[in-house]
Structure formats: structure tokens, C-alpha cells
Amino acid sequence: MGFSPQNLKLDGSFHHLKISLKDPAKLTLQARRGYYAPKHVADPAEQAKQEIEEAVFSQEELHDLPVELHTQFFKSGDAEAKLAVLAHVDVKHIQYRKIDGRNTNELTVVSAIFNRNGVFIQGTQKDLTMRWEDATLESKLASGITLKTSFDVKPGSYLVRLVVRDKQGQLMSAENGAIEIP
Numbered sequence: 127m128g129f130s131p132q133n134l135k136l137d138g139s140f141h142h143l144k145i146s147l148k149d150p151a152k153l154t155l156q157a158r159r160g161y162y163a164p165k166h167v168a169d170p171a172e173q174a175k176q177e178i179e180e181a182v183f184s185q186e187e188l189h190d191l192p193v194e195l196h197t198q199f200f201k202s203g204d205a206e207a208k209l210a211v212l213a214h215v216d217v218k219h220i221q222y223r224k225i226d227g228r229n230t231n232e233l234t235v236v237s238a239i240f241n242r243n244g245v246f247i248q249g250t251q252k253d254l255t256m257r258w259e260d261a262t263l264e265s266k267l268a269s270g271i272t273l274k275t276s277f278d279v280k281p282g283s284y285l286v287r288l289v290v291r292d293k294q295g296q297l298m299s300a301e302n303g304a305i306e307i308p
Contacts, residue, residue, distance in 0.1 A: 178251075190299055214272045232293040234254075235252045235290050237249060284306075
């Protein structure tokens with residue numbers, strides 16, 4: 127069950143909630159006692175940043191956008207390798223806004239790698255602004271787009287985390303992958 131307060135006062139104070147069952151026979155109820163109201167309305171850019179960060183450090187997979195995670199590695203020596211993280215995005219299900227005759231949206235793509243114990247090693251964020259004419263959009267609808275991020279790593283086991291979020295529809299996908307570099 128969810129709750130969304132009406133006429134929310136931005137005062138930061140605690141508001142009590144009372145939840146009860148009509149017929150409590152054979153049922154138990156667990157609920158929080160209340161909530162703290164925010165002190166201000168969240169800035170959309172800051173909220174997006176926070177959602178992406180939470181998704182990167184979570185292990186939960188999300189599938190709002192059709193995204194495929196692929197990894198490759200290239201060894202340049204016994205103690206050095208380059209790990210490539212490929213994000214293939216099927217752009218058919220992304221919403222676009224028509225601005226000045228172009229189909230517009232922005233994607234934020236975060237690739238991060240963790241060691242086998244789940245400790246964050248490094249990550250990178252790419253922001254892709256799509257301002258496609260109709261012909262370009264038609265081409266991309268057929269093929270999708272692929273973004274590549276590379277990391278310099280040592281041989282070992284890694285967990286790869288990929289998070290993709292679009293600005294227009296505020297949809298997000300998060301994928302996990304594992305790779306062993308001998």
C-alpha cells in the first residue's frame with residue numbers, strides 16, 4: 127500500500143499516520159508510524175542525480191528502458207588490461223520532445239566497476255543529448271545506439287554495473303554483469 131499526502135506542507139515536521147484493518151482476524155499489520163515532510167521541493171536535476179547514484183550502488187536490476195550490457199577485455203600485458211563496457215539502448219521506447227523540428231531527449235549512462243567483494247573501484251558518467259531529425263530517428267529506431275566506456279584494470283574478477291536514465295520520461299534501467307580477466 128502506498129501513501130501520497132495531499133496539500134503537503136514543506137515544513138520538515140513529522141506527520142503521524144494511523145492505519146487499521148477493518149477485520150483484523152487472522153491478519154497482521156506492519157506500517158511506519160509517520161513521515162517527515164520535506165523542507166523544500168526537490169530540484170529535478172538533483173533528484174535525477176540522487177536516483178542514479180542510488181541505482182549504481184544498489185544490486186537491484188531495473189528494466190524501464192530496453193538496455194543490454196556487454197563486456198569485453200583486452201590484455202595489454204600480464205598485469206594490465208582494458209575493460210570495455212558496452213551499453214546498447216533500444217531507442218524505440220524512449221519518449222522524445224519535438225524542439226525546433228528535432229526529436230530531443232537526453233540519456234545519462236553510468237558505468238561502474240566493483241571488485242569481487244562489492245567494493246567500488248571506479249565509474250564514469252556519460253551524458254548523451256539526442257537532437258535527431260526525423261530521418262536520423264528512423265535509422266536509430268531500427269538499430270538502436272551503443273555507447274562504450276573503457277577502464278584500465280588489473281586481471282581479476284569484477285562486477286560491472288550499468289545504469290541508464292532518460293530525462294524526458296524519467297525511465298531508468300540498471301543491469302549487472304560479471305567478468306573474469308585472467
